[in-house]
Amino acid sequence: MAYEPSLTKYVGEPNSYTLDFYLKHQRGYEGLRKALTVKPDDIIEQVKASGLRGRGGAGFPTGMKWQFVLKETPKPRYICCNADESEPGTFKDHVLMERNPHLLIEGCAISCYAIGAKVAYIYIRGEFHHVQEILEAEIEKAYRAGYLGRNVLGGGFDCDVYVHRGAGAYEAGEETALIESLEGKRAQPRIKPPFPASAGLYQCPTAVNNVETLCNVPLIVLNGPEWFVGIGPEKNGGPKLFCVSGHVKKPGVYEASMHTTLRELIYGHAGGMLDDRPLKAMIPGGSSVPLLLPDQLDTPVSFDHIQKAGSLLGSAGLIVLDDTVCMVWLAMNLLHFYRHESCGKCTPCREGCDWLFKLLARLEAGEGRSKDLDLLSGVSNNIIGKTLCAFGDAAATPVLSTMKLFRGEYEAHVREGRCTLPAGWRATHPTLVAH
Amino acid sequence: MSFHPPMEYAPTRFHKSERELAEPGGGFTYTPENQAKFDANVKRYPADQRKSAILYALYLAQNQQGYLTAAAMRHVAQQIGCTAAEVEDVVSYYTMFFTKPVGTYVLNVCRTLSCALRGAERVTEELIATLGIKPGETDPTGTFTLLEVECLGACDRAPVVMVNDDWHERLDPDQVRVLVDAIRARGRAAFSGCHLHKEKM
Numbered sequence: 001m002a003y004e005p006s007l008t009k010y011v012g013e014p015n016s017y018t019l020d021f022y023l024k025h026q027r028g029y030e031g032l033r034k035a036l037t038v039k040p041d042d043i044i045e046q047v048k049a050s051g052l053r054g055r056g057g058a059g060f061p062t063g064m065k066w067q068f069v070l071k072e073t074p075k076p077r078y079i080c081c082n083a084d085e086s087e088p089g090t091f092k093d094h095v096l097m098e099r100n101p102h103l104l105i106e107g108c109a110i111s112c113y114a115i116g117a118k119v120a121y122i123y124i125r126g127e128f129h130h131v132q133e134i135l136e137a138e139i140e141k142a143y144r145a146g147y148l149g150r151n152v153l154g155g156g157f158d159c160d161v162y163v164h165r166g167a168g169a170y171e172a173g174e175e176t177a178l179i180e181s182l183e184g185k186r187a188q189p190r191i192k193p194p195f196p197a198s199a200g201l202y203q204c205p206t207a208v209n210n211v212e213t214l215c216n217v218p219l220i221v222l223n224g225p226e227w228f229v230g231i232g233p234e235k236n237g238g239p240k241l242f243c244v245s246g247h248v249k250k251p252g253v254y255e256a257s258m259h260t261t262l263r264e265l266i267y268g269h270a271g272g273m274l275d276d277r278p279l280k281a282m283i284p285g286g287s288s289v290p291l292l293l294p295d296q297l298d299t300p301v302s303f304d305h306i307q308k309a310g311s312l313l314g315s316a317g318l319i320v321l322d323d324t325v326c327m328v329w330l331a332m333n334l335l336h337f338y339r340h341e342s343c344g345k346c347t348p349c350r351e352g353c354d355w356l357f358k359l360l361a362r363l364e365a366g367e368g369r370s371k372d373l374d375l376l377s378g379v380s381n382n383i384i385g386k387t388l389c390a391f392g393d394a395a396a397t398p399v400l401s402t403m404k405l406f407r408g409e410y411e412a413h414v415r416e417g418r419c420t421l422p423a424g425w426r427a428t429h430p431t432l433v434a435h
Numbered sequence: 436m437s438f439h440p441p442m443e444y445a446p447t448r449f450h451k452s453e454r455e456l457a458e459p460g461g462g463f464t465y466t467p468e469n470q471a472k473f474d475a476n477v478k479r480y481p482a483d484q485r486k487s488a489i490l491y492a493l494y495l496a497q498n499q500q501g502y503l504t505a506a507a508m509r510h511v512a513q514q515i516g517c518t519a520a521e522v523e524d525v526v527s528y529y530t531m532f533f534t535k536p537v538g539t540y541v542l543n544v545c546r547t548l549s550c551a552l553r554g555a556e557r558v559t560e561e562l563i564a565t566l567g568i569k570p571g572e573t574d575p576t577g578t579f580t581l582l583e584v585e586c587l588g589a590c591d592r593a594p595v596v597m598v599n600d601d602w603h604e605r606l607d608p609d610q611v612r613v614l615v616d617a618i619r620a621r622g623r624a625a626f627s628g629c630h631l632h633k634e635k636m
Contacts, residue, residue: 076481086585086586087586088547089548089549090588091590091591094589125588126490126529127531128588130600130601130602162479164479164490164491165490165494166490166529167493167494167530167531168530168584169528169529169530170586183484183486184484184487184490184515184517185486185524186524186528202481202484243590245549245552245593246548246590247552251590251591251592317590319549319552321552333546336585337548340585343528425553425554425556426551426556426557427557427559428557428560429560430556
C-alpha cells in the first residue's frame, strides 16, 4: 500500500498555508474541537498510547514528557515550541511552518490544553524571518476565527500562541538554552535537574517540544492512537519527515513511515546520487551523529534501527556524501561549525572544539603530523560526556566517526602532506575562504 | 612563563585596555512607531518578565539605525528595565546583531556541510572576486557586507545566500555576478525570496 502523507500532503498547493485551505482539506481544528470535549489527562493518555517520540533529535516519548509536567503548583505552565531548527542537514520544520502553519497552531493549542498551559511560545530562529511573517499572520487569523484567545471554541479554555524570534544561536535548540534565550539571556544550557517539566520557563513547569512533534498531536487526537501506531515499526510509529541533502539529484523534505530504508530515501525519493557517482557514506540524523556506510543502505530509518546500525536518527537530516568527499575536510567543516556555535559555558567543549578544528585544519592543509591523530581522539574523548548538554558529544562525533571509518584518509593526509581528495566543488584558493 | 600553549584568545590579547567597546553613537530613542511596536511586544510576556522582549527590542533598534551603538543599547536597557551590561551581554552572544556599521545589503553565505557540498566555498570565492572584499568586510561604498555564516537550515536548496532577511537559494557560483549586478541595479526588487512560495516542492 502506498504511503499517504498526512503532515505534508498539501505543501505543494499554492494556498496550503491559509486557514480556509486548512479547514477545507485537512479537517482543520477538528482535533482541537474533539480534544476540548475530553479531559486533559485523556489527551496525554492518547499521546502516550500513540508512542509519539520527539522529532527534535532525542526521540523521547512526548506523552511521558507531558506527564512529568508538574501539576500541583500554583505557578502557570508553559509550552515552548522549539522552532530553532539549526542542526546542519535539517530543514523539515521550515516546511511545516511555512506551508502548513495551522497544523502547528492547532498542535500548540491542544498541547496547552493537555498540560494545563495557557501560553505557548514558538521560539523560531532569527534566520527564518520569511517563515515568521507567514506564521504570525496565520496566528492572527486563528485568533479572529476563535481557535485561539479567550474561551476557545466556547469550551472555557484560554490559549495564547506567540512567536519569539531568536537571533542566531545553534545552542538555543537545546531545551534549557532555549528557555534561557526566551527569558532574554544568552542561550546557554542549565544544569539539570531540575528539568523544565518542574522548573522551566520563568522557573515554571514547562514542556519543550519540536515543531514536527506538535504537528503530530492533532493527527493523533483526530485519528486515534491506533492509527498512529499502525504507521511504521513497533515503537517507531507515525508519519515522519526526512530531510535529504548533499549529493543527491533531488534534495528535499520527504514524508514516509519509519519502515522506509535509507536506500529508498536516497535512490527513490531523492532521485539517486548526483551525477550517478558512487555513494561513499551517509550521515543519517543531522551533523551530530556517526556516519553510516553504503553496506548499511537497507537499514530502515527508524529511531531503533538506525541506533542498532551504530548511529542515531536524530533530527532525520540525511546528508548524502559521494566519493569526492574528503573525510578530513568534512570533519574540519563540521568542527568549524561547532567551534563557532559552542556557547562557551563548559570548558571541555569551548576549548576542545577550537583545538579539534585547529588540528583538522592543519591536517587538511597538509601540515599534520602522525601524532595529531592520537591527539584528535584524545581531545574528542575528553569532550564526550564532560559537558552540561549534548553539544559536546555532538561536536566530537564527526571526528571520532570519520577517524574510525576512514583512518586511511587521515594517514594519507599526513603521509603525502596534502589533501588527497580536493573536489571540484571546493574552493580553488582555500586560503581565501576564511577559517 | 606559562606552560599553556599560546592561544588566540590568551589573556595578552584580551586585556581590558584592548577590549573593543561599542561605538558611543549619538542620542538614540525609538521612533514613535518602534516604541509602539515594543510596547505591544512586551505584553506577550508576564509583567515581571520584560527581559524576554530584549531580542525584539534589539532588532527594533538595529533596524532603525543599521547597527547597535552603546547609546542604542542603553536605550534598550531603559526600555527593558535592566542594566546596559546585561544588554551588551546578550548582544555579544548572538550573531545576528551588529555593533559596527554594515552595508545596505549583508550577504550571508552559508558555509556548513550541505551547502559546502554543493559549492558554497566557490560562491564565497566568486563574491570575494566580484566585490573585492573578504568575508567580514564591507565595501568602501557601504553597499555590501560579506559574511560567512553557519547552517541556515535550507540544505535542500544549497547553496544558500541570505541577503538581509531574504534567501537566495540554489545559487550557482556562476550566477553570483548576476545576483550582485541585479542588487546594484534594482536594490531590494532583485531579492528572489524563498523558492517555496513559488515552486512546487
